[in-house]
Amino acid sequence: MNRPLSTPGICRIDQLEKHNHGFFVRLQRKGKIHSAFFPDQRHGSREEAMKAAEQHRAKLLNRFGLTTVMSRRRWAEIRRRKGVSGIHGVQKVMDRRFTPPRIYWKATWSPEPYVVVRRQFSARKFGSGKARQLAIRARRAGVARLK
Numbered sequence: 001m002n003r004p005l006s007t008p009g010i011c012r013i014d015q016l017e018k019h020n021h022g023f024f025v026r027l028q029r030k031g032k033i034h035s036a037f038f039p040d041q042r043h044g045s046r047e048e049a050m051k052a053a054e055q056h057r058a059k060l061l062n063r064f065g066l067t068t069v070m071s072r073r074r075w076a077e078i079r080r081r082k083g084v085s086g087i088h089g090v091q092k093v094m095d096r097r098f099t100p101p102r103i104y105w106k107a108t109w110s111p112e113p114y115v116v117v118r119r120q121f122s123a124r125k126f127g128s129g130k131a132r133q134l135a136i137r138a139r140r141a142g143v144a145r146l147k
Contacts, residue, residue, distance in 0.1 A: 010053050013037070021046075023053035029064040073146035076109060089139045092132070093120075103128070105135035109142040117142055 014021050022039035036056055043049040076089070089109055095102040103123040110116050119138040121131035 007054060007057065009057050010050075022049050025053050025057050025060070027057065027060045027064065029067070034060055034064070071146070072110070072112075073143060076143045076146060087136050087139060089143075090132070090135045092123075092128075105131040107135040107139035107142065109139055109146075111142065111146060 009025060009027050011024050011026075012022075013024050020039070021041070022037055022043075024035065024037050026033060026035045028034070036053075038049045038053040038056070040046045040049045043052050090105065090107050093104055093106050095104070104120045105123065105128075107119045107121075108116060119135065119142075121134040121138075123131045125131070126134060
């Protein structure tokens with residue numbers, strides 16, 4: 001097993017079965033990933049490949065700047081893939097373990113690291129439209145309470 005490098009964004013890759021040895025540089029900014037691989041063989045040695053990877057990383061940092069720390073609330077509000085509800089963290093669930101299947105809307109958010117809060121609203125009890133609205137409201141209220 002490889003030990004982690006002290007340089008963030010650069011990792012060592014050693015794949016014996018593919019004869020693939022080198023350093024991989026990865027940097028993500030504004031949702032786009034910038035990456036490059038620096039093989040030992042092409043650069044002459046492991047040390048030269050590492051120098052080339054560090055230079056490339058420095059060039060990327062100069063071009064795109066250091067990463068900014070995003071608040072948990074801002075991270076939770078980022079729009080991701082669009083589900084049925086159109087709201088990240090709100091989804092329609094059909095539990096087929098029961099006959100007839102139970103349908104409900106579920107809101108999910110994370111108020112602190114390693115903690116997930118879920119609220120469920122039954123489509124049978126509230127109606128599908130009302131359950132969806134309640135789940136969206138619960139999600140927005142939970143995200144609004146984030147620091």
